[in-house]
Amino acid sequence: MIKNPISATIPLDADGVHHGFLRLPYSRDDSAWGSIMIPISVIQNGRGPTALLTGANHGDEYEGPIALLELAVTLTAAQVSGRIIIVPAFNFPAFRAGTRTSPIDKGNMNRSFPGRPNGTPTEKIADYFQRTLLPLADVAVDFHSGGRTLDFVPFAAAHIQDDKANEAACFAAMDAFNAPYSVQLLEIDNAGMYDTAVEDMGKVLVSTELGGGGSSSAKSNAIAKKGLRNILTYYGILQGEMEIAPTIKLDVPDGDCFIFSEADGMHEPVVDLGEIVCKGDVVARVWPVDRTGIAPTQYRAGRGGILISRHFPGLVKSGDCVAVIGVDVSVPKAENTRAA
Ligand SMILES: [Zn+2]
16 A cells, blocks of 8 residues: 555554644655645544544635634643644644635545645545544544525435444534534535544544535634534533534435525525425525516425525526525424425
8 A cells, every 4th residue: 555645744543732733745846855734633632433524624614624723722631631633624624714715726625535745745545534434433523604695594414324323423522513493414425524434433423514605603613612622522522511502403314405596697595594394385496687577497305404605705607506405304304395
């Protein structure tokens, strides 16, 4: 097996607080022997579980990096039982560019697993996580939000899995995160995802979608920070009381939950995030932008439920995801399926 070229500038298994880099050699026009320096912190104190915490898997999603940079700068080793590995910007080149994918190789980190040690920079980072960091972890938290093109109600998510024991452990960790919404996802196209890599190792993964629009808010950052502390407390890595509030449990059971635009145009949201929709309700309209006198195309909910995601920018292209409906599983079924 080819060795991964990434080296850590700090020990991954020493007690104390260590801040450093994952150094990925990257020879290029402006730096012949240069490297990509991916920030990492490891906070360890004796034996115990290991949490692997990542943000900016997609480079334009900010709650994760904010919560993780704060955690890295505030935690002392004495507060920890076990080990916390913090990588605030998983796809660091994408994070620096403020883009979803890497500007170097267009790599989407969440479609690059298990990666390749001799592949593109994105694939090399994926391989390093696959073969070096993930084997150290008991639980992984991977922060996402909608980025520049989507916005979400704030939720933590865990996947439906074949391995029911691991599925239960992931759902329990999602509950511990305790975002305002908790979503069980059946991932239809899971090849190459970090989530799948973690779950295939029989380890616990919690992911999130905490907002979007290419920025963050005081509210979404507070949710990220609380969830992080709750999960670490749940695993006994931090001490103290978990902060638990009511959460709305949602399911995204099939393709009827997703609504895609079939034309370019201007996006008019008709329903806002978190609002209840019935099957057949118009959730968005798309206006032609180059003439008057033409009615907008109307996009309708394929299911009843709650609007959990919407297209963010004012203009929309054919094929863009306009809206996503989550089915509320904490209310009787009839509530979600009222006919339009
Ligand atoms: Zn993402």
